[in-house]
Amino acid sequence: MPNPLTRHAINGMVARYNDPHYDRWAAQIRHTGGCTQPVHLRGKVEYRDPLNGALLHRYTTANEPGGVLRVACKTRRASRCPSCAETYRADTYQLIRAGLVGGKGVPAEVAEHPAVFLTLTAPSFGAVHSLCMKNGQVLRCRPRRKGGTCPHGRPVACNERHSADDPRLGEPICPDCYDHTGSVLFNALAPELWRRFTIRLRRVLARNCGLSVKELGQVLKVSFAKVAEYQRRGVVHFHAIVRLDGPDGPATLPPGWATLDGLAEAITEAARHVTVATPEAAELPSLTLAWGRELDIRPITANGDLTEQAVAGYVAKYATKAAECVGTLDRRVRPTDDLDQLDIRPQLGD
Known part of the structure; x- marks a missing residue:
């Protein structure tokens, strides 16, 4: 016996195809670029002459199929709409690459500016199950x-060799030992920690070249492009492009003393010393949060280990990822949600 939902869908498709407004409906769908969740707009727009108020043009959705105008949702989250996310990813790739080699209004000379690809990680909040590999071999967790x-x-060891799709990856070895509060606070304050890092970086650069921060701004500009990525353990880390420009941006060369080595040294010092304190609560003292010990700084070069194409691809990929990769929702939790019915990790609904 045919599924009632399938029969309903088939009947709807036949009715849509035979609708006299089918061509206009199909044009709207094509215009959305295959969006899986188009936004339905209702209303009207009137254009009037600003001098005499005469009506120049009127548009209303009442004449559209179904009385609505369908437009793409334009989300960047691949889990919500793969089509719009792909458009976002492609646009991000082109913009990031232009910022490294020129194009789209950015001069080609920008490729000569010192630039690095930086990864700032979160600190440890407790032992978690991990996929460990060495020389292509999976090691014990x-x-x-x-x-x-x-x-x-609970045992402090885990001797299993986890696969890449093991749902336990990122789970605490002991949920009671793991600092869940600290990880939540880190995610909440990571943007502030990043802001303080950028301030500290400029101060370190100024000090290292014997200038004040104000004087540094007259000869050097530090440019950033940042994206956040959720790790399997549920905390964020940041990937960023850090580029040194002249005082007027990418169109001007930075001073001769602004080198890759000097930039890497300043980034290391700034990342190691910047902190942010959490506000005190009734039963929770203030915590001091900092970046994790793992700090990766890689120079971006035209023909080295890390090219501008690879970096642009990395940033574009991370820009379309959300938190669903760690077993959470890709949207806000509403007061009316039944957590037991949501597709999330079991312990998150406890």
């Missing part, structure tokens, strides 16, 4: 020669 248990009686 968390081997411990002496074994032992944590204060909650």
Whole structure:
């Protein structure tokens, strides 16, 4: 017996195809570029002469199929709309690449400016299950020669060799030992930590070249392009392009002393020393948060290990990813949601 939903869908398709307004409806769908969740607009627009108020043009959605105008949602999240996310990814790639080699109004001389690809990670909030590899071989997750248990009686070791699709990846070895509060606060304050990092970086650059921050701004501009990525353990880390320009941006060369080595040294110092304190709460003292120990700084070159095409591809890919990769929702949790019915990790609904 045919599925009632399938029969309903087929009947709807036949009715749509035979509708006298089918051509206009199809044109709207093509205009959205294959958007899976187009926005339906209703209303009217009137254009009038500003001098005498005469009506020049009127548009209303009442004459559109179904009384609505369908436009693309333009989300960047691939989990919500692959088509719009792909458009966003492609646009991001072109913009980032232009900022590294020129184009789209950016002079080609920008390729000579010192630039690095930076990754700032979150600190550890407790041991989690991980996929460990060496020389192409999958290693045991968390081997411990002496074994032992944590204060909650759970083993501190994990001798399994996890696969890439193992749902336990990113899960705490001991949920009671893991600092869930700290990880949530880090995610909330990561933008502030980044802001303080950019301020500290300019100060370090100014100090290293014997200038004040104000004087530095007269000869050098530090440009950033940043994107956040969620790790499997549910905390964010930042990928960023850091580029040194002249005082007027990419159209001007930076001073001769502005080198890749000097930039990397300043980034390292700024990242190691910047912190942010959480506000105190009734039963929670203030915490001092900082970046994790893993700091990756890689120079961007035209023919080196990391080219501008690769960097643009990385940033564009991360820009279309959301938090759904770690088992959470790709939208806000509404008060009317039943957490038990949502497609999330079991412990997140507890």
